[in-house]
Amino acid sequence: MGVDLADLVKDVKRELSFSELKGKKVSIDGYNALYQFLAAIRQPDGTPLMDSHGRITSHLSGLFYRTINILEEGVIPIYVFDGKPPEQKSEELERRRKIKEEAERKLERAKSEGKIEELRKYSQAILRLSNMMVEESKNLLRAMGIPIVQAPSEGEAEAAYLNILGFSWAAASQDYDSILFGAKRLVRNLTITGKRKLPNKDVYIDIKPELIETELLLKKLGITREQLIDISILIGTDYNPDGIKGIGPERALKIIKKYGKIEKAIEYGEISKRDITFNIDEIRSLFLKPQVVKPEETLDLNEPNEKDIVNILVNEHNFSEERVKNGIERLIKAIREAKGASRQTGLDRWF
Structure with missing residues (x-):
């Protein structure tokens, strides 16, 4: 959920073009991104994509293709994953569990009554991200050559810490907590940019990245x-x-x-x-003073491992081999170009 600062940031947030992000590293709240993929990538009745064994694959599809799209824009993603949540978060986690249980009951009723719109609504409300889904997401990112960081506790805190240390230009999440954790900049909508359907409406809107600069926000609010x-x-x-x-x-x-x-x-x-x-x-x-850890490496892009990507997506989860191999070609090209853009961005600071 996160804290709702929408009313306070509305006068300082601005639309962000991908050209401004070219060559820059962005530390992404991994759990937040995976939930976005699970919510957005679904069948018409609201059910997520699944493989032949009934295992959910929406998160892998979003992670693979959306990350390639981001790289093709010259943005270098660093995915940060949650560790153990603080004890103080237990009340919120219990609240979310009860909401999901109630949504599950309503989903079963919607199924029996054949209410398609309610099926979509409650299917999204029961989203769960299992440990197995998280681990296979990490494995896919490693195979793709994308840097990942395992946070000791809150992923958003770690993403903000990477930004504070200069490992990234900004933190990226749909929530505003990164600002409270000390991020210099917060990018929203990075992983969901494009045309999106409004909840419970047959209306599509064009979503673009947004930038909130913490120093500007605090100055504006005084x-x-x-x-x-x-x-x-x-x-x-x-x-x-x-x-x-x-x-x-x-x-x-x-x-x-x-x-x-x-x-x-x-x-x-x-x-x-x-x-x-x-x-x-x-x-x-x-x-x-959140629990965070300083990375021991520079968090750079690596060459993708085509064999591992095909094994995860095609052999394990029945993705189209042709589509995946086309994606790998795009990925290899995008990583090489993103590395070049990053080097150029670094050089620009000296002239």
């Missing part, structure tokens, strides 16, 4: 990163999903700008102490 974290805590984060009842983004911004921090707002009676059912300092620390 606050610090620490204060943005406090605002997020009042709204509700993955570590305190309910936030404070009756406080939305705009009011949270006013409160923190007036009092500076949550404790002062409590001291002056703006917020009732009874409404604080979580540890403020613990949540702040999760954003300011």
Whole structure:
């Protein structure tokens, strides 16, 4: 879910052209991307793509072809995968589990009643990403020559850390948490760019990458990163999903700008102490000092292993061999060109 900062970033986010991203590395929240592929790549009735053994393959299809598309635009992806979630996230994870269980019941009812639109809706709502799906995604990326990073905890925190250290030009996710974790830049819509159908509507829209620059956002709002974290805590984060009842983004911004921090707002009676059912300092620390790890390598692109790609997609999961081999040809060419663009981008800084 992540924190909902949409109302606060709307005046600073801007459309981002791929030409601006050419030759740049972007650290992508891997779980977020895989969920996007699972949600978007489906049959007309909402069921995901599957192989002959009934195993879901939507995530592999999206990962293979979408990553090639990104590379062909000159963007160098680094996929970052979640580790063990913090204990403070257990409430949010339990909430998501209950939502899926309810969606499963509604899906069965929709099947019995033959309601196609509801089938699509609830099929997407029961999305689950298994450990096996994650591991085969990592194996596919390795075979493709794409750098991956295993985070000790939150993938978004690690993606932001790579950005802070200069391993990437920006972090990429649909959620806004990367900003709270300290990313200098957040790119949204990178893995879902193109024409997309609106949920529950027979309407398609053109989705383009968006850029949010943290320094510009904080300057526009007149606050610090620490204060943005406090605002997020009042709204509700993955570590305190309910936030404070009756406080939305705009009011949270006013409160923190007036009092500076949550404790002062409590001291002056703006917020009732009874409404604080979580540890403020613990949540702040999760954003300011998350569990992250510095990579031991430079996270560069490598030459693809055609045999391994074919084995994973064609032999294991029944993908079309012709389509996959065409994709591999595009992949090899795109990686070589992306490497060249990256070197040129590096050289440009000296002139």
